[in-house]
Amino acid sequence: MYLDNLSVINFKSLTQVEVQFDTKINCFVGNNGQGKTNLLDAIYYLSMCKSYISSTDSQVLKHGEDFFVLQGKYNRNNTEENIYCGLKKGEGKVFKRNGKEYERLADHIGFLPVVMVSPIDGELVEGSGEQRRKYVNGVISQIDKVYLDEVIRYNRLLSQRNSLLKTYSKANFSYDLIEAIDIQLSEYAAVIHSKRKAFVEQLIGILQDYYNKVSGGQERVSIRYKSHLNDSSPDELFKNNIERDRVLQYTSVGIHRDDIVLLIDDYPIRTVGSQGQQKTFLIALKLAQFDFIAKVSGIKPILLLDDIFDKLDANRVHQLIDLVANDGFGQIFITDTNKHRLEEVLGKVSSGYRFFNVENGNFELVESK
Numbered sequence: 001m002y003l004d005n006l007s008v009i010n011f012k013s014l015t016q017v018e019v020q021f022d023t024k025i026n027c028f029v030g031n032n033g034q035g036k037t038n039l040l041d042a043i044y045y046l047s048m049c050k051s052y053i054s055s056t057d058s059q060v061l062k063h064g065e066d067f068f069v070l071q072g073k074y075n076r077n078n079t080e081e082n083i084y085c086g087l088k089k090g091e092g093k094v095f096k097r098n099g100k101e102y103e104r105l106a107d108h109i110g111f112l113p114v115v116m117v118s119p120i121d122g123e124l125v126e127g128s129g130e131q132r133r134k135y136v137n138g139v140i141s142q143i144d145k146v147y148l149d150e151v152i153r154y155n156r157l158l159s160q161r162n163s164l165l166k167t168y169s170k171a172n173f174s175y176d177l178i179e180a181i182d183i184q185l186s187e188y189a190a191v192i193h194s195k196r197k198a199f200v201e202q203l204i205g206i207l208q209d210y211y212n213k214v215s216g217g218q219e220r221v222s223i224r225y226k227s228h229l230n231d232s233s234p235d236e237l238f239k240n241n242i243e244r245d246r247v248l249q250y251t252s253v254g255i256h257r258d259d260i261v262l263l264i265d266d267y268p269i270r271t272v273g274s275q276g277q278q279k280t281f282l283i284a285l286k287l288a289q290f291d292f293i294a295k296v297s298g299i300k301p302i303l304l305l306d307d308i309f310d311k312l313d314a315n316r317v318h319q320l321i322d323l324v325a326n327d328g329f330g331q332i333f334i335t336d337t338n339k340h341r342l343e344e345v346l347g348k349v350s351s352g353y354r355f356f357n358v359e360n361g362n363f364e365l366v367e368s369k
């Protein structure tokens with residue numbers, strides 16, 4: 001699959017942009033703050049119906065404007081797909097595929113798979129379990145249409161349970177009501193747990209492989225799925241903790257407390273990994289995610305590599321570009337502030353590429369092969 005061309009109006013700092021892409025490698029070079037990341041984010045938005053970087057749509061709309069439009073022409077399984085996204089201030093966003101509006105955005109997510117590697121991925125190492133759960137949810141929902149619904153339903157039941165725990169006093173505490181919720185909660189918990197477990201298990205082997213390829217292979221890396229449900233069935237878990245939950249007035253166990261632990265030589269990478277090792281780990285994780293999505297969906301995702309060279313030594317940069325430029329990967333978008341570094345690395349790859357200079361939100365094609 002590839003994105004043939006993109007048109008952008010009023011998306012973040014980009015007032016009006018039209019770009020025709022190479023089917024393999026596209027490089028955007030420019031100084032800080034010129035709009036490189038914003039273009040990658042626009043591509044991500046067209047696939048995932050949300051920004052990778054900004055948490056709300058109002059942050060995505062260009063300051064002072066009241067609408068934005070993104071349009072992309074894709075080639076997916078040799079079929080042309082025209083995707084439109086429009087948002088008007090105060091109204092919802094609209095997504096259309098070949099002129100037909102989607103009723104549910106969830107039907108679009110995963111249709112044009114995408115994997116972003118960005119400096120903000122550091123939050124996966126530094127941040128809370130919630131950020132890692134969000135990451136896992138985001139990947140699984142690209143390949144599993146019902147998964148997000150299951151998580152939403154679980155969370156809805158969880159908040160009902162929590163408000164019961166909070167409002168019921170000791171005298172009128174209703175075990176019956178809580179138990180009725182727990183029956184449904186357990187069903188969703190079991191399904192979500194098994195999907196997360198399968199995802200992590202599939203990722204582990206590929207992660208190590210990519211880490212070795214990029215780093216030259218010294219350390220052993222892994223991820224571990226941490227969940228209360230690893231050693232207990234959900235109904236037992238909720239039942240055994242009900243007294244504690246009653247005292248605490250919230251649900252202290254369940255898949256809403258899941259986490260994935262990122263490990264290097266069996267230690268948490270957050271505490272022992274150097275910055276370069278952490279960055280290599282996150283890149284390997286994203287490449288493993290690429291493989292996972294490609295295998296399950298049968299479509300190679302678009303790979304967005306934003307500012308990936310920072311903190312990587314020259315060897316790792318070469319290994320990485322060699323790796324993603326080969327046939328196993330599809331279309332790639334790379335940003336960098338250093339033109340010479342990118343030119344030098346690309347000089348050694350045999351695939352086609354286009355090179356764009358980015359200045360003040362304008363994208364100028366300066367070289368292609």
Ligand SMILES: Nc1ncnc2c1ncn2[C@@H]1O[C@H](COP(=O)(O)OP(=O)(O)OP(=O)(O)O)[C@@H](O)[C@H]1O
Nearest residue numbers: 012013032033034035036037038059060061062063
């Ligand atoms: N909603 C918005 N409206 C207008 N401008 C915005 C909006 N959101 C972000 N910007 C601007 O976009 C610019 C950042 O662009 P971007 O992140 O694409 O830069 P970049 O070229 O990737 O730079 P770097 O090399 O530093 O990563 C900033 O000047 C920021 O003020």
